[in-house]
Amino acid sequence: MTTETKTLVVERTMSHPPEKIWRALTMTPMVAEWLMQNDFQPVVGHRFTFRAKPMPGWKGYTNCEVKEVVEPTRLVYSWGDGTESDAGLMTVVTWTLTPTANGTMVRMEQSGFRPVDEMGFKAMGGGWPGILERLEKAAGQA
């Protein structure tokens, strides 16, 4: 059987240390600031939901589950659970923080887009750069 998936990777160097970025990635009110309203907790197995205003093709919520938590370098959660929550997306988001001389290389990988998810792939591909820009600003206040 032929199967095909696409993955998005966005990398951004930030001038903050990993610990600050980790706080912005994992504290509920901060995540709300740069990404969406949520009931995230940095606990493996925790199920949570991102919520925002519905748009054409998206009902306004995305069901997720925490898969890995390695403070302050690696955070993995599923994004979409195959239900209507996110137009059927069943992707995985992996955050990797690598310290550099002056800050942190932040890598966001969203994998598992199937051919049927092309609209979501395009939307997220256009969306992540702005999201990482907001994350950097939020981390500055973490």
Next chain:
Amino acid sequence: MTTETKTLVVERTMSHPPEKIWRALTMTPMVAEWLMQNDFQPVVGHRFTFRAKPMPGWKGYTNCEVKEVVEPTRLVYSWGDGTESDAGLMTVVTWTLTPTANGTMVRMEQSGFRPVDEMGFKAMGGGWPGILERLEKAAGQA
């Protein structure tokens, strides 16, 4: 300084062994069949050009250089050299072939899209899945 890049990854399982896919990836007339006219050679340091009909935003050629050749599992070449050849793209394409029980997992990674390359990112993101489909067909005759 803040820098940001995006990477596209397309993975497709194919029912052919790596050796067949490798031939389709590296033999000039076959590459022309699934990708573009070219003077590719699987030799590190070899500079070559992909050519096709110009389109808005693309002059019809892309200057490349072979970076790594590990038959039959890994092939790396630069894609665009920062000149007008490919709207200034300076990306790197990495092909990875991993044998599976029934064939091969083919992974194409194109990295190094800067914010200014967003149009190219969108175009390539839409283009690669069809290209890999054609690669699979070409490999069937390799």
